[in-house]
Amino acid sequence: MTAIAPHNDQLLAVKKLRVHFFTGAGVVQAVDGVDFAVSPRETLGLVGESGSGKTISSLALLRLIPRPGKIIGGEIIFKHEDLIAKREEEMIKIRGKNIAMIFQNPAYSLNPIYSIGDQLGEILTWHEKLSRQAANERVAELLQLVGITDPFSRLRQFPHELSGGMKQRVCIARALLCSPPLVLADEPTTNLDVTIQAQILDLLQELKERFHMSMILVTHDMGVVARMADRITVMYAGRICETATARTIFENPRHPYTQALLATMPRVDHSYSDGKTRRLPVIPGRIPNLIEPPSGCRFHPRCPASDDECARILPELLSLEEGHWVSCIKAG
Amino acid sequence: MTAAEQPSTRKPPPKHHGTRRLGMWVLGWQRFRRNKTGLLGLVLVGIVFLVALFCPLLAPYDPNDQSAMLEFRSKAPPSWKNPLGTDRMGYDVASRVIYGAPTALVVGLGSMAVAAVIGIILGGFSGYIGGMADEFLMRFTEFFLVVPIFIVILVMVRIFGIVVVGTPLEEIPYLNLSTIILILGVFGWPPIARMARAEFLRLKEMEFVEAARCIGVGRAGIIFRHILPNALPSLIVIIALGIGGSILMEAMISFLGFGDPKAISWGQLLSFNYEFLKIAPWASIAPGMAIFLTVLGFNLLADGLTDAFNPRLKE
Amino acid sequence: MGIVRFIIRRLIFMVVLVIGVSILIFFMINAIGNPIEILLAERPGISPEVIESVKQYYRLDRSLTEQYLSWLGNVLHLNFGNSIVYNQPVGSMLVTWGWETVKIQVLAILISLALAIFIGVTAATRQYSKIDFGVMSTALLGRSLPGFFLGILLILTFSYWLGIFPSYGAYSTRSPLMGSALLDSLWHMVLPVMMLTYFNTATLTLLIRSNMVDVLRMDFIMAARASGLSAGRVVYRHALKNAFIPALTYLAILFGLMLGTAPVTETVFTWPGLGFLYITAIQQLDYPVIMGENLIITLMLVIANLLTDIAYVFIDPRIRLE
Numbered sequence: 018m019t020a021i022a023p024h025n026d027q028l029l030a031v032k033k034l035r036v037h038f039f040t041g042a043g044v045v046q047a048v049d050g051v052d053f054a055v056s057p058r059e060t061l062g063l064v065g066e067s068g069s070g071k072t073i074s075s076l077a078l079l080r081l082i083p084r085p086g087k088i089i090g091g092e093i094i095f096k097h098e099d100l101i102a103k104r105e106e107e108m109i110k111i112r113g114k115n116i117a118m119i120f121q122n123p124a125y126s127l128n129p130i131y132s133i134g135d136q137l138g139e140i141l142t143w144h145e146k147l148s149r150q151a152a153n154e155r156v157a158e159l160l161q162l163v164g165i166t167d168p169f170s171r172l173r174q175f176p177h178e179l180s181g182g183m184k185q186r187v188c189i190a191r192a193l194l195c196s197p198p199l200v201l202a203d204e205p206t207t208n209l210d211v212t213i214q215a216q217i218l219d220l221l222q223e224l225k226e227r228f229h230m231s232m233i234l235v236t237h238d239m240g241v242v243a244r245m246a247d248r249i250t251v252m253y254a255g256r257i258c259e260t261a262t263a264r265t266i267f268e269n270p271r272h273p274y275t276q277a278l279l280a281t282m283p284r285v286d287h288s289y290s291d292g293k294t295r296r297l298p299v300i301p302g303r304i305p306n307l308i309e310p311p312s313g314c315r316f317h318p319r320c321p322a323s324d325d326e327c328a329r330i331l332p333e334l335l336s337l338e339e340g341h342w343v344s345c346i347k348a349g
Numbered sequence: 350m351t352a353a354e355q356p357s358t359r360k361p362p363p364k365h366h367g368t369r370r371l372g373m374w375v376l377g378w379q380r381f382r383r384n385k386t387g388l389l390g391l392v393l394v395g396i397v398f399l400v401a402l403f404c405p406l407l408a409p410y411d412p413n414d415q416s417a418m419l420e421f422r423s424k425a426p427p428s429w430k431n432p433l434g435t436d437r438m439g440y441d442v443a444s445r446v447i448y449g450a451p452t453a454l455v456v457g458l459g460s461m462a463v464a465a466v467i468g469i470i471l472g473g474f475s476g477y478i479g480g481m482a483d484e485f486l487m488r489f490t491e492f493f494l495v496v497p498i499f500i501v502i503l504v505m506v507r508i509f510g511i512v513v514v515g516t517p518l519e520e521i522p523y524l525n526l527s528t529i530i531l532i533l534g535v536f537g538w539p540p541i542a543r544m545a546r547a548e549f550l551r552l553k554e555m556e557f558v559e560a561a562r563c564i565g566v567g568r569a570g571i572i573f574r575h576i577l578p579n580a581l582p583s584l585i586v587i588i589a590l591g592i593g594g595s596i597l598m599e600a601m602i603s604f605l606g607f608g609d610p611k612a613i614s615w616g617q618l619l620s621f622n623y624e625f626l627k628i629a630p631w632a633s634i635a636p637g638m639a640i641f642l643t644v645l646g647f648n649l650l651a652d653g654l655t656d657a658f659n660p661r662l663k664e
Numbered sequence: 665m666g667i668v669r670f671i672i673r674r675l676i677f678m679v680v681l682v683i684g685v686s687i688l689i690f691f692m693i694n695a696i697g698n699p700i701e702i703l704l705a706e707r708p709g710i711s712p713e714v715i716e717s718v719k720q721y722y723r724l725d726r727s728l729t730e731q732y733l734s735w736l737g738n739v740l741h742l743n744f745g746n747s748i749v750y751n752q753p754v755g756s757m758l759v760t761w762g763w764e765t766v767k768i769q770v771l772a773i774l775i776s777l778a779l780a781i782f783i784g785v786t787a788a789t790r791q792y793s794k795i796d797f798g799v800m801s802t803a804l805l806g807r808s809l810p811g812f813f814l815g816i817l818l819i820l821t822f823s824y825w826l827g828i829f830p831s832y833g834a835y836s837t838r839s840p841l842m843g844s845a846l847l848d849s850l851w852h853m854v855l856p857v858m859m860l861t862y863f864n865t866a867t868l869t870l871l872i873r874s875n876m877v878d879v880l881r882m883d884f885i886m887a888a889r890a891s892g893l894s895a896g897r898v899v900y901r902h903a904l905k906n907a908f909i910p911a912l913t914y915l916a917i918l919f920g921l922m923l924g925t926a927p928v929t930e931t932v933f934t935w936p937g938l939g940f941l942y943i944t945a946i947q948q949l950d951y952p953v954i955m956g957e958n959l960i961i962t963l964m965l966v967i968a969n970l971l972t973d974i975a976y977v978f979i980d981p982r983i984r985l986e
Binding site: 076079081083084085105109110111112113114117118120121122125126127128129130131132136139140143144175177188191194195 | 791792881882883884886887888889890891892893894895897902905906909979980981982
């Protein structure tokens, strides 16, 4: 299969990535043959329900799959090198320096017992071999960039002294410390107040352009990707459903799951309260047990368009048009 | 919030109480059954109970039979005649160890019964009422937690032994052992009180208690029919740990020579035979082993119960 | 400033507690009647001079409250009275016997701390592995194994059976090992320290392991790894320090209980320390020694608690002093 991206000068290409968790109850096929790619300066939205494997896929890029999970197959080509083949010591130089990550819950992603200056400075002294003084200056500079006032006095503060939005700004600053070409943002706004969500998204957008970065935005929120992403990859139960430009996904979704996801989005131009029939739709059923996933297409038990074929045939990811890929036998 | 109780809080009608409570225990047992260490604990505790119940049938000799002494077979190693050997006074070690089981259980259950009554009343009161009473009782509990209990108990046991001389109390059989049980109970309540307080604090805010209050159930009814049954699983865990702890404490008190000379307890046997460890090690190993397995049994049982009723606490 | 006021508040609690326990023991002892009469009844051979010195020290002609206050006043002047059994000043006895206890207990706590950190971290980073399972089961067994029974097994194995280490005492009565007093002393310490170490390590390891397992699962650990820090640095600098905070309390308990567990250890190994002294004092109703030891034991507990509280303030920035 050819790589799934509009350009050839890809920064990252993930091919047939498989991550399984070897638990006492059985093997959980959390990510099972996933392909996506990111070009320089591009934002890729990775969308799916919780449990669809999107967070695991992004952790796999850093080779940080928690026990008892393992990457059991595929390639992660970053800057023309396969990360899966790299040794742990080489990965240490990739993490934070080349690929950084912003986590879902800012309240828990800062170490409570070290000051902001200590834990951010540590990363700089570790990667860039800067002196304490130089590291402090660089940290303060970044704190300023992410919109934190009076950065030098913040260096001495501890995480519990900051608000949730502040913490997420600090986490963003941490991700940008070494100016990595690729940032993974895992639900960066899910745990924040609505007003702060917008600020953080704007900040990410601004910084992405300023630092010429690429970004993978992992989220379940179609509204967030609509605002941020250049291209969107939709995942379901450890597989890719559909990949296309953001515009195509919203205007011409071809996979039934993408269509269902879009239908669950509340829209201001619809009214849900007065009519009897126009309630906000939900996708019936729940995400399948990935120890014994459904045969064929993993979405078929919940899919309104499925038939016997869907339970039998494992759909391949096929190109419908330039840059639009769908894995559904009905979509052809 | 334990998972065991989550379903129950969603079904507030009090008329379902019977089935709801049953559901909690049945669910707990189903989880407990799958826990190998918990089951091992249950088996060990079960064995101790059976041995205690049937000790006259199981023991090859009367525990006070010193006839081996007359045959010059004191301190004899294990043989067909004396499966665990004889000790320095010609007693059959196996029989003495078997007769130690009821003593251990009486100590563990007796002292924890005392501790549970004090602890549940104080802790429950503290958690349910709150405010100044809570503050005062918790300071009081903290004091008891910091006091070097074992050291104080040793002095108390010794002094009590002197005080009763010449009083009618002296006539009570096993007076010394009863004193130890009572003291262990009186000093053993703080952990139970803490747990009871935490549980009462948590449960009194729950919807089903609110619901009971709304339909006019009285304070006593709420405490005894609605809160206490739901607090029981956690309390049982801490009491099971306490039983093992008390048995160990009694063993140490007796080992140090402050036990009841008339009672046959494992600690007493150790203390009695320790001087002859080199010549007759079996007489010390057997009671030591009995203490170890009993305490282990109660600890494993408590672990298993924690897993069964508080699955969230365990990975 | 905050920290000073905090320490002062804890100090007040400390004084209240120490005085509370000493009152408890004092009135308990007096509850049985006139100490002198009981002493004479229990130990007929006691000399009149000793009786007189006890009378003097305790002001037995005064009321109970005055007696207690006079004892407290004496103690504040570091005068603990004279031991009835040994006829020596209790203060200096506490120092000489106390040293024997402290040297094995502190050594055991330090060894178990190092062991527990190493084993606990190793097990936690390999959760569910065979190593983890082995560590967990050994520690669970260890928690239930009564200390004195372990001591008995150690003596049987290493003294009687293998004949490597001495089974009792702190020093050789005849010639010291290889002519060196230090070696001889260390030689005698091995078995008691082993027993105490095993016991402390079991609980401490379980504690550190379970805290580590919890901390390692937290987002900030993953975030530190994702920032490129090495696994070792993340485990020891970021996770361990967080996981160690709850273990501090237990460490304080170990230090505080040092003298509380001493009676059993020192009876098993016939070790000439405070625990052994305490047992004989209770058996022979040596009141000045009982009172003095109780004071020291409570003080140790309270000081250990105070030190932990202060350590928390320095390690965990989240703790507010007010």
